[in-house]
Amino acid sequence: MTYRLLPEWYPQDGIQLTWPRHDGDWAPLLARIEATLERIVMATTRFQRVLICVPDELTRQRLAATFEAYGVPASRLQLIVAPTDDTWARDHGPIGVTDEKGQMVMLDYTFTGWGGKFPAERDNQLTQRLADAGVWACPVAPRDLILEGGGIETDGEGTLLTTEACLLNSNRNPTLSRAQIEAQLGEDFGVDRVLWLTNGHLEGDDTDSHIDTLARFCDPSTIAYVRCDDPNDPHYSALAAMEQELQAFRQRNGEPYRLIALPWPQACFDPDDGHRLPATYANFLIINQAVLVPTYGDPADVTALHALANAFPEHMLIPIECTSVIRQHGSLHCLTMQLPQGTLAQGAPAQRSGDTD
Template sequence: MTYRLLPEWHPQDGLQLTWPRPDGDWASLLSRIEATLERIVLATVRYQQVVISMPDQATCDRVRKTFDAYGVPAHKLLLIVAPTDDTWARDHGPISVVDDEGQPLLLDYTFTGWGGKFPASNDNRLTQALADAGVWACPVASRDMVLEGGAIETDGAGTLLTTEACLLNPNRNPHLTRQDVEALIGDDFGVDRVLWLTNGHLEGDDTDSHVDTLARFCNPSTIAYVRCDDLQDPHYTALHTMEQELKAFRQRNGEPYQLVPLPWPQACFDPEDGHRLPATYANFLIINEAVLVPTYGDPADALALSALAEAFPNHALIPIECSSVIRQHGSLHCLTMQLPKGTLTTSFHQ
């Protein structure tokens, strides 16, 4: 049986989120991150369902009352209590593939908190915990390989876009060579072409240059990417070199990709210790008929929305303010994992 990694624009059953623990890293910003997650849910339930893992029953009951007050239909929202470490569903959520007959399979890769930087044992068990709770309508297959969803992008037709800094980092799979990594993801994802970015990073990023902070497929022939046009910014050289790499990449037919440059927001700094935060417009989320776009209260927000509107002419563009999200070094896409058609149990389809 062969499998194919699904692109984000594949039709979806729902969206997965992980609600923050009251005593976790978000404690000092809890009301702010909850408000952002509420906005994501309210935008998403217009188009599909949402599955949220909850850290405890008290939080679950409180959040349920909140969304009841917002008027969210009960069948649109599934809340499951399961132990978690943090909120980054993109990296601890399942990665979806389909077989030759279109039947989905959820791949549960090992999550180590981005190479052992942060506790991750509960998050690493979450996909199976949701399986035990009856959330998934399809099988789950565990993998020993360390891999996060934010590290990979696909066109859905056998091409993978990723970064050397993450996938070849010795803090992930030190025993694997580049050829080993390509062979493993080739088997799991039906990938026969890997586009490796050797440049590009964001200060304040804990992920070792996840590609979803830098460059994203919008469709099989179009890649949106962050472009820094400030010669004095410390990111300029690396991102300019990354831009040249993207221009040199070719589609399977030999044609260059259509590239959509995304604007560079003004530098954002943590108000407590002053370190730079990883604000990026590449961290957008594609759902059914809409694209959720992170914004930062920056003049470049409007430019980013305009650029992505051209890349997604058949989608509604929904801004989600993410200034609080980057305080914990991620953004909108990092908080979410799309769940393709056929992955959610039929008891949740109403």
């Protein structure tokens, strides 16, 4: 069966978040990352639902009370207890597609912690656990292919944008050739064009150059991308080469894409060991009627918001401060997964517990 991958601007039931464990990688920054996640929930529930996977019943009760006090409508929030490894819902969450009859299906790809870099067994099981808890309103289709949501972008019209460094990396699907991967993407996503970026990376990125840190479809003819304007920055040459690749890409009708350059924030470094952190404005999240934009307390924040306002003239732009998020080498989009219309069970209670075994 051939499916169609839905673009992020397709109407959504909600978004998925995975709340951090107190004993996980976020432990030293737990209060900060929880504050950021709370801001995401508060912004998103103005427009749609938020599904949150939480590590234990005490956290579920605490968050239920917190968001009730904040005035979040109970109908907009669903808290599910389920074991997880980390918070990056973009990469362990399901990918929503439609089948040949237009019915929703959740594709459940294999998640290995970005090529075996980090523990991921519990995260890899999460989509099925949510199915067992009655969360989804549509079937879940497991996939053996190793693939993360942050590694792909679509225009919703048969074109996929991705990077060679990620999808062709030997730590993902080493037995598959480019042609075989393209064939699988065509079957799963209904795409007949794959635009491969050869260049582009961010220091401090654990994902092997996920596309959602570099270049994003804003509509079928528009791509927003990061541009480095500092010749002394180590990213300069690779991102300039990526820009040339984007300029050479063509839409299906032969026209060049409308390209919107996103500014380059000042270099951010980890305060503990000094390594560079992957701050990027490309890691925005499109929801119903709004776009959540990561900011970093940088002068370029305003420039980025203006650029994305040009890309999304009919959306409200909501800045979300993400200086704590990049401490664990991701940003706003990485924390979230959109759930297209028809994927969340409408009759599900606002709070319920899943299997915690």
